[in-house]
Each structure stands twice: as structure tokens, then as C-alpha cells.
């Protein structure tokens with residue numbers, strides 16, 4: 001691999017952000033300010049506002065007004081597409097800037113961050129096309145005196161609550177599609193990673209999105225996020241995060257106005273490797289699937305389910321790959337794995353590793369924090385002798401921790417893959433088309449990869465089966481998800497009277 005050795009420098013002082021309501025940046029004023037420290041460097045990098053529930057009210061009111069007066073929903077799809085395409089162009093110009101702040105707040109490698117942000121350009125471009133092609137249906141077969149239409153309308157004011165693991169990517173897997181049909185948005189990024197959501201507000205304003213159509217409130221989940229969930233003027237919430245908070249989202253919806261929900265929650269995703277796979281390719285994929293973003297990824301391939309005949313040899317191949325990952329300063333172009341984003345997550349991963357050992361699994365590699373002089377890093381970790389009932393085989397760890405479970409038959413592999421409350425993603429590695437197709441049909445997951453992992457484009461809808469969530473994001477389904485369907489039955493000609 002062609003490795004560059006350049007390293008970006010840290011900012012001389014933290015960048016200060018306001019929040020964004022009705023097209024304006026609102027400074028902190030008397031409000032509390034969060035200072036975010038880079039998880040890889042332990043230095044302050046950004047300052048964001050701890051918004052209050054009153055700020056949420058203001059943001060929702062701005063979105064409500066923007067939606068109700070149809071300044072955006074009332075435009076033709078072509079006009080909305082023009083704004084989304086301008087946003088894509090402006091985003092392309094600011095890829096380096098967005099990637100830099102994403103890396104500083106999140107700890108992910110700069111090259112990875114740049115790749116993610118560049119990928120978001122395509123999401124805006126695709127959503128622009130979808131704004132023009134979104135359509136309903138007609139029934140011209142209901143008699144000469146009638147016509148029936150099935151129309152899609154934007155759902156209204158949409159709250160978007162996003163997590164800290166892919167702050168910009170997850171935002172852009174939703175916002176352009178939500179805007180495509182004419183909705184108004186109030187976004188609530190994680191308090192740990194708010195910067196790039198605020199930069200997107202600036203880009204959308206510069207692209208000509210009318211004021212009030214995209215608003216951002218920053219602050220904590222329990223205060224700001226919860227206020228949005230409870231708000232009766234919010235018509236729908238898209239929530240991405242833990243299954244635990246997902247439950248609170250459903251309860252808040254039921255308590256308030258039964259707002260429509262999109263939920264993308266946890267995963268405990270299987271990587272099923274058959275003996276007839278290209279084992280070198282599969283080992284690379286499995287290592288990538290667990291170590292990408294330091295395992296802080298809802299679609300991480302955290303459960304390796306491997307055919308017993310090759311299990312030991314394959315485990316050695318995976319360990320060899322994992323041992324060669326370049327973990328380090330995320331501002332270094334050559335780094336492949338960066339820091340653990342939050343202190344709570346760092347503790348949670350290390351606790352799971354201890355639990356794995358205590359419950360009798362064998363620690364085959366890693367299992368410790370890495371001392372790089374500063375920041376929070378965890379070595380890629382592999383457990384063998386894992387049984388399906390162990391905590392590390394069942395819980396989403398959200399770190400670079402792989403569990404290995406051997407199987408003997410295809411049926412057993414499928415059963416193990418489905419033996420989880422989750423159903424977000426899965427991979428199969430086999431050169432036998434019959435095997436690959438049988439497994440892809442039987443594993444219950446919203447995303448499925450054959451001989452690859454963590455792949456795909458913005459055309460493909462994403463979302464989960466079972467406790468991994470409700471609804472789909474991205475692609476045309478990601479636009480339709482944020483619409484309501486209205487049936488319109490039109491009568492013409494003289495009415496046949498019911499009362500003579």
C-alpha cells in the first residue's frame with residue numbers, strides 16, 4: 001500500500017460553534033458551553049452550546065413555520081434538486097475541513113474521515129435525483145366517473161438524533177433524503193461530535209436552502225434529545241443509537257403524539273466463513289469488519305462463525321492481519337485505526353474484555369488498552385473458546401473485539417447467525433454460489449454481504465430486522481420513509497344521489 005507520512009497539526013485553539021435556528025447561528029450567550037477534547041490527543045478542539053429545552057422549542061417552531069408555509073415543500077422537485085446539487089458541490093469543496101473536525105472530535109483516522117465525507121457528496125447528488133423522481137400511483141380503472149390517486153407528501157417536521165461513531169456519514173445517510181420530499185429538519189448530534197453537523201447547516205444555507213428548513217440544536221441526549229422526542233410539533237424522529245435509548249424513543253412517541261419513528265439500533269453481526277472461501281480474502285474482510293472505526297460501528301462483523309475444519313488456521317490468518325493494523329495518531333495519513341471516541345465507551349469495551357475472560361473464553365490476542373503516550377486506544381482483541389451463551393457472544397460491544405465460534409454444518413451456521421436479538425447486518429464468505437445464496441436467504445438481517453463486508457452505495461437502503469430497528473434509510477426507500485401516503489379519490493360528472 002502506498003503510505004503517505006504527512007500529519008496534520010492540531011488546532012492552536014478550540015473552534016467555537018453556535019447552534020443553528022431559522023437560518024442563523026445562535027451564540028452561546030448565557031448558556032453552558034461544552035469543551036470537547038480530542039480522544040486521540042487529549043487537547044480541547046471544539047466548543048459547542050448546551051442548548052436548553054426552550055432552544056428546542058425555538059428550533060421546532062422555526063421548522064414548523066418553514067414546513068407549514070410551504071417555502072420548501074411547495075417547490076417543485078427540480079428546484080429542491082438544484083439546492084441539493086449545490087449542497088453537494090459545496091460539500092465537495094469542504095471535504096478536507098469537515099474530515100479534519102470529524103477526526104478531532106471522533107478520533108477516527110483522517111484518511112477514513114475524508115473517504116466518508118467524500119461519500120456523502122454522492123448521497124446529496126442521489127437525493128437530488130430522487131427529489132425529481134419521487135412519485136405516487138394512479139388508478140385509472142375505477143370507472144369513467146372517477147380517478148384515484150395515491151400521493152406522497154412530506155411527513156412534516158423531522159427530528160434527527162445521531163450518534164458519535166459516524167457523526168457526518170449517518171447524518172448524510174438521512175438528511176438529503178429527508179429534504180428531498182420537502183420536510184423540515186431539526187438535527188440533534190451527539191454532544192461529543194457536533195461540529196460537522198453545524199458545518200452542514202452552513203453548507204445548506206449557502207446552497208440556498210430556505211431559512212428554518214434545517215436547524216441544529218446541540219447538547220445532551222437526556223435534555224435536548226428528550227425534549228425533541230416529547231415535542232408534539234415534531235411529526236417524525238429518526239434515531240440512531242443504542243437499543244436502550246431506542247426503547248425510550250418509542251415510549252416518548254407513545255406518550256406524546258405517536259410521532260412516526262425511524263430507528264437504527266444495535267447489531268451483533270455475524271461473519272460466516274466456509275472452508276471453501278478464499279481464506280486470505282475472508283481474513284482481510286473479517287479483520288476490516290471488526291477493526292474499522294475501532295469497532296465502533298453498528299454493522300461491525302463482531303461474531304466470526306467459521307467452519308470447524310479451517311477454524312484454527314483461519315483464526316491465525318485473522319490474527320496476523322489484525323496485528324499489522326496501523327493504530328495511532330488519527331491525524332497521520334497512514335493511520336488505519338484511531339481512538340475510542342468516548343471515555344464511557346472505552347470503559348465499556350475494557351469491561352467486556354474482562355467479562356469474556358471471567359466467563360471462560362480464551363483471549364487469543366490483544367485485550368488491553370494501548371499506551372501511545374496520549375489518548376484512548378484499545379488493541380484489536382480476539383477471543384476463542386467462546387460459547388453462544390457468553391456475554392461477549394451476545395452483547396454489542398462496540399469495540400475492536402472479535403469472538404470466534406466454530407460450526408460444522410450450514411444449518412448450524414445459520415442457526416448461530418440468527419441466535420441474536422439483533423438483525424442489522426451479516427456477511428458470508430464462500431466460493432460456492434449455492435452455499436452463499438442459501439445463507440443470504442436464511443439469515444435475518446437488513447444488510448447482507450457476499451464475499452465482502454461494510455460495502456455498498458447510497459442507492460441501497462439500510463436498516464435492521466428484529467431489535468436492530470424500524471424503517472429504512474437511504475436510496476428511494478429512504479425518501480419514501482419520510483413521506484405520508486394520501487389516497488385521493490376524485491369523482492366527476494353528475495352524482496348519483498343517495499336521497500331522491
Ligand code: NDP
Nearest residue numbers: 162163189190191220221222225226241242245265298398
Ligand atoms: P445513545 O443511544 O445514548 O446515543 C445516541 C444518540 O442519542 C446521541 O445523540 C445521544 O445524545 C442521544 N440520546 C441519548 N439519550 C437520549 C434521550 N433520552 N433522548 C433522545 N436522545 C438521546 O448511545 P451511547 O452514546 O450511550 O452509546 C452506548 C451504546 O450504544 C454503544 O456502546 C453502542 O453499543 C450503541 N450505539 C449504537 C450506535 C449505532 O450506530 N447503532 C451508535 C452509538 C451507540 P448524547 O450523545 O449527546 O447524549
